[in-house]
Amino acid sequence: MATYTPQKSDKFTFGLWTVGNPGVDPFGGAVRTPVTPVERVRKLGELGAYGVNLHDNDLIPFGASATEQDAIVKEFQSVLAESGVVCAMATTNLFSHPVFKDGAFTSNDPKVRAFARQKVMRSIDLGVELGAPIYVFWGGREGVEIEASKDPVTAAKRFRDALDFFTEYVLDQGYDLKFALEAKPNEPRGDIYLPTTGAMLGFISTLAHPEMVGVNPEFAHETMAGLSFYHAVAQALEAGKLFHIDLNGQKPGRYDQDYRFGQEDYKQNFFLVKLLEDYGYDGPKHFDAHPLRTSDPDDVWEFAKGCMRTYLIFKDKAAQFNADPEIQAIWRQISVRDAVLDPILDGKYSPQNAQTLKSHAFDADALAAQKLPYEKLDQLVFDLLLGVR
DSSP: OOOOOOOGGGGGEHHHHTTTTTOOOOTTTOOSSOOHHHHHHHHHHHTOOOEEEEEEHHSSSSSSSSHHHHHOOOHHHHHHHHOOOOEEEEEOOOSSSGGTTSSSHHHHHHHHHHHHHHHHHHHHHHHHTTTTSSEEEEOOOOEEEEEEEEOHHHHHHHHHHHHHHHHHHHHTTOOOEOOOOOOOOSSSSESSSSHHHHHHHHHHSSSSSSEEEEOOHHHHHTTTTTTOOOHHHHHHHHOOOOEEEEOOOOTTTTOOBOOTSSSHHHHHHHHHHHHHHHHTTTOOEEEOOOOOOTHHHHHHHHHHHHHHHHOOOOOOHHHHHHHHHHHHHHHHHSSSOOHHHHHHHHHHOOOOHHHHHHOOOOOHHHHHHHHHOHHHHHHHHHHHHTTTT
């Protein structure tokens, strides 16, 4: 019987801000004593996590001197090596300080835009120093509440100019670093630019170095807008742009809840894990989630263990799905193959292929009469997930 014990090879990661969240929310202050970054890394290593992720200010206090930063980084590198945990991803906090209250890259003030670029370059340097191969951009303040306050066309250009600047900076420095863009529809702004993974994928194609830039979709961000995270991830996979992924739990139509992975919507999460496993996603599986405000310090680590255990359970269920004789029999029934048409449909346009299709005789009534036992298939999935198969 599977034990669902995480291994480093599973590449499970947590942000320093996740297990380190003291339970603050917009309506109340901390309910837990903060745990230092060093303590978080050490405990995550004991639990079997592969890596940690960080914003610059999760580790380095805003305004710290170079001497202070050097001492903090040295201690952090030491605990990474000691615990066998890697820094899997880095990013910049461009949302907490009041200077970014109206955006960073898209601010109307050139001094704010310049300060944001300075902060990002320094954060990129920090991430590379810690060994991070991926750098995430979440435009948390890049948006508006008042439409008259910004020209959205100008804002899009400013966002693009900033990312082009950073890719050139990385190339100039000789860093081996990829960027991943994270979408969110709203919160903390009324509307955030580039609100969905699909919008990010379209935007990437306009960049100077699109080969360096992918996406970091988050379950909560797509789900809070009523979209399917499963399908957003599939689009990113098909485009070869799934560089990183944020896993958590979310009820549709609510504020950004960041629940434990798997806490909500078992079926969506099952098919998400199956998708990642079937298509061989080998990047970090980041739990960008937060323990409940009701959790005491011990329960925080139960939260972390639960995220990893849930993924492994779904992974096991995906293997059962792929091996289930009855389910696979239905898959073979609905996955029709045609020796004449498949090569045309799977290939590119040619005059010959076009003529073959135009002249082919189809029996629309016979096609419409084909059986599609989707009700039965869906019930088999339900039975599988509930453990009665």
